[in-house]
Amino acid sequence: MPNLVDIMEVAEALESKAVYLAVDRCVAVRNRHASCRRCTDVCPMDAVHAEHNVLSIDTERCVACGACTTVCPTEALIPLQPLDEDLASAIASSVVAAGGSAVFACARIASKHRGDPSKYAEVPCLARLEESVLLGLAARGVDEILLVDGTCDTCRFRSNVAGIDATVKSANSLMAAQGCAVRVERASDFPEHIVLEDKRSLLGASRRGFFSQARSRAKDAAEKTVEVAFKNEKEGAPTLRDRLRMSDSGTLPQFNPQRRMRVLDAMDGLGVPVADEIDTRLFGTVAIDLEACSSCGMCTVFCPTGALAKSDLKPEEGDGSFLEFSAADCVQCGLCADACLKDCLEVDSVVSTDELFDFEPRLIHLLNPPARPAILSSLKR
Template sequence: MPNLNDIMEMMDALETKAVVSIPTRCVAVRNRHSTCQKCIDACLADAIHIEKNELEIDAGACVACGACIAVCPTSALISVDPMEEELAAAVAATTPAADGATVIACARKAARQVGDPDKYAVVPCLARMDERLVVELAARGVVDIQLVDGVCATCKYRGAVPAIDDTVASARELLGAVGSDTVITRTSEFPEAVRVADLQKAVGAARREFFTSTGHYAKDVAKSAAEKMVNEKLKQLKLQKEEQSLRDKLGVKNGAGKMPTIDAERNMEILDALARIGEPVEEEMFTRIFGDVEVDVEKCSGCGMCVMFCPTDALRKSLDVHPDKARAYMEFSMAECTQCNLCADACLKKCIEVVPVVSLAELFDFEPRLVEISASKSGNKLFNRNK
């Protein structure tokens, strides 16, 4: 357990930040050859910098829009304003009061005090929204999700609009794949049920308690998520004090074995929520959440770099023996692929490609698929994650 000094140190580090990072989850930190710059491309304030295996966020430049969080494939960026569990709690508290609709407004719209604060949740910018919350709401029976902006066309942060549109389109694609009836609406006006009747109430009102079906769940999530973030951030702060190599920071053991992996938590939570909504109604889905891989076996040398650097263990060595001695297998788990593209970036022969179109049958099967590759050369230890 962190002591008081640890907690105070962490709070000092987070005091002026809306977004904090866990660098060891960033694929550009894990491998300098990574081409992933999704957070940088999404950032409208040029507040994120990745260079020489280092990830830095300029807290002074950050405008807290949250667009970087929604696009990071490995959840290396965490929102502090608001935290994930705070937003979930606010949604849980306000949905029943808004006639069963989930209404989420940007801070600019909330500042106009035209909506009842008991009936909608607030985020700094709608770019903070991600698919995980939307799909979970649909799984819990919400059929009307309304995202209310403060007229983005005139907002100084309007550069985040493409990020908002991408998230909405992605969420609709996910829900449509399982036949969900949930409707996601982008609008600049509060629905009638949320508009304020009492101006004093809009200025300051106590939030309602969580609705019964999700109250305890939200509190448990808040506690566990907060503890996890505190512990992970404390670990990063301690690493910053010490002179350590990148291998030390990542926890790489001696030898040429597979690098330590991270859990594809967002993928699993989204897939679990989709499974609770219903069975797939389509054969394929275009998505930025999950991915598929294609290997040119004629170019593949069996070096194992793709397996070694895959951050989520979506690619791993297979114990199945190929009938052709010149060929081998590796296992691929579509559910754990986050489209970070590090396998393709690390590939020495450039024979692997990550594609955004996935098979719904395979995705919901949860079983790994055997992918044919060339057999590795004798003595090659890179393709043995146990060495």
């Protein structure tokens, strides 16, 4: 039976890793010329770095705020504290207890025991929240969504405020585009109906919760140790080079970002779009200078989601070729533009709602590249 010190050490060890790195998805890993550094830019502790085909996180410096996981366009950084599934479960039960209100609170304000913990969902920092959670609540009929902070202006990690505001603005603009009247609000204290009536009621529950949670963590840690040891003994595990090997179609491995899909599902559940276009950080559209394009296809090779792909369709006149573009699959990572050898491709954040919800991709007609002169014919005799 582990003693209290053992339990505390195990708990701290498990809590030291707040983010899982899905390195195969990181655009900086897929292509060293990728310009995306959003995770590095938002981290208040300079703990995350993506450069030279390497994505890394300093777990000693990481404070589990979740800001990097929110801005990553390819979901290469996956939050573990809490997991998306755990956060969804927590807010679902708290909405019922709060009479239909969805309230999120940062750990700082939660530690002051002003609110009833059964009526709100706690996150390490409000920077952990992203659009799929907020829009999902609105799509399920929640008409009050409130983010309660511990007065960000005096917080050590107040640099996250800009990111929190950006998430709120993004979520509200997407809901407005669907004609939804719900808006995400921010506050520095709990509303009256969330305030805790008797703080003493928390004492027994918190102590019982600590010890039961600690025992569970100790058990999980023992199981995890055996699992890791077993995996380390296995031979032939694929390397990163193997996992990023070209597919038969001539592209790097691709994937579907789950959060973006949940956002689209939520928007569809909110109704028919009332705006012709939206300016969003979640999706994108591309424009190609057709005269400058050499049809090299590098944009399709490196696109992580398959938003840009070579089409099997052929132009009726037989001249040139088609690319297929799907706005719903574009995560605005910018890797297509970074990989473009002719610098003739641009990614825009303004997206047509018709195109966003269109099941058919947009065809981009590329011209045949000019014939390259033979080497011998270019030599002067």
